[in-house]
Amino acid sequence: MNVLGPVDDIPLGEGRSYTVDGEMIAVFRLRDGSLRAVSAVCPHLGGPLADGQIDNRVVVCPLHLNAWDLTTGCSKSGQPPISVYPVREDHGRILLGE
Ligand code: FES
Numbered sequence: 001m002n003v004l005g006p007v008d009d010i011p012l013g014e015g016r017s018y019t020v021d022g023e024m025i026a027v028f029r030l031r032d033g034s035l036r037a038v039s040a041v042c043p044h045l046g047g048p049l050a051d052g053q054i055d056n057r058v059v060v061c062p063l064h065l066n067a068w069d070l071t072t073g074c075s076k077s078g079q080p081p082i083s084v085y086p087v088r089e090d091h092g093r094i095l096l097g098e
Pocket of ligand 1: 042043044045046047061062063064065066
């Protein structure tokens with residue numbers, strides 16, 4: 001379990017990247033306030049997924065617009081999957097991990 005910081009660091013509808021145990025993790029705060037965490041490095045050509053546009057289900061990589069489901073990690077456009085991580089809010093903090 002890692003405390004990444006205050007949930008308010010991430011504006012609603014946006015993502016931020018964090019380095020956790022040497023790995024880049026993108027955490028998104030959906031418009032309903034819920035959190036999603038996925039690997040931050042796009043498996044296509046390494047684009048910054050935390051900077052991608054999101055809706056309530058998918059993130060779209062800003063470089064070539066491939067899309068991934070934020071809950072399953074599955075690609076919507078024929079790319080390899082991305083890793084998804086358990087994440088939740090606790091007393092205004094972002095907790096990553098079980
Ligand atoms: S680097 Fe992300 S879609 Fe190409």
